[in-house]
Amino acid sequence: KQSPGYIDDLAQYDDEIGAALALIKLDHPGTLPAIIAHSTGGLVAALWAENHPGQIGGLVLNAPWLALQGNEWLRGFATTVAAPIWRSAPERKLILPKFDFFYRSISANEHGEWVLHPLWRPRYSFDIQGGWLAAILAGHTRVRQGLHIDVPVLTLTSTKSHFSTKYSTKMQHADSVLDVQATAHRAVQLGNRVMVHKIPNALHDVYASPEPIRNKAFDATFAWLDYFNDL
Incomplete structure (x- = not known):
């Protein structure tokens, strides 16, 4: 039996990332590709880059x-008290409120511009299970302790977050999923060459923001990649 999105160790993605890079290097021998990753994928990619030095030329997050949303007390409680409980029953589903705010901000059926696959990107997120969240928290702990990624890292975020239990039009101009300040704070702990670029009015998926905003993000990304390619 499989559960969508479930994994209890983020390192299980390593083989898949390695296989994809191997195919890219076959088509582009002698070059080091960059990895671009979003949200949870950004955490996975950062940990992968830490564990596999010398394999890529740059990392765009x-x-x-x-970092887990909320204050330091909540993050500490989740890591030290709740995570061991979740590991003891990894397939137990956590009863948490579900919101469709991010879906509404990007879906062409609502306020966004994108046609979303109903199975791959449903209105509500997949069920959260204890083992998955424990794996996420373990990754957050490694980031908090500091990584030593050996390549330049670009982190893109919105300039602000907006959280609420009700949908608001403010969510069309902010990250409604993650705390952008916590993200920026943690990003500088990924390595010695980290740039944080904040894009005004960007959504949680910066590249899925309205066209004028995402174009600024693309311009920033390509300029950053060109700079390091020329070094």
């Missing part, structure tokens, strides 16, 4: 999930 689009609103990476590097």
Whole structure:
């Protein structure tokens, strides 16, 4: 039996990332590709880069999930008290409120511009299970302790977050999923060459923001990549 999105160790993604890079290097021998990753994928990519030095030329993180939302007390409680309980029953589903705010901000059926696959990107997120969240928290702990990624890292975020239990038009101009300040704070702990670029009015998926905003993000990304390619 499989559960969508479930994994209890983020390192299980390593083989898939390695296989993809191997195919890219076959088509582009002698070059080091860059990885671009979003949200939870940004956390996975950062940990992968830490564990596999010398394999890529750069890392671009689009609103990476590097820290649990909430205050320090909540993050500490989740890591030290709740995570061991979740590991003891990893397939237990957590009863948490579900919101469709991010879906509404990007879906062409609502206020966004994108046609979303109903199975791959449903209105509500997949069920959260204890083992998955424990794996996420373990990744957050590694980031908090400091990584030593050996390549330049670009982190893109919105300039602000907006959280609420009700939908608001403010969510069309902010990150409604992650705390952008916590993201920026953690990003500088990824390595010695980290740039945080905040894009005004960007959504949680910076590249899925309205066209004028995402174009600024693309311009910033390509300029950053060109700079390091020329060094």
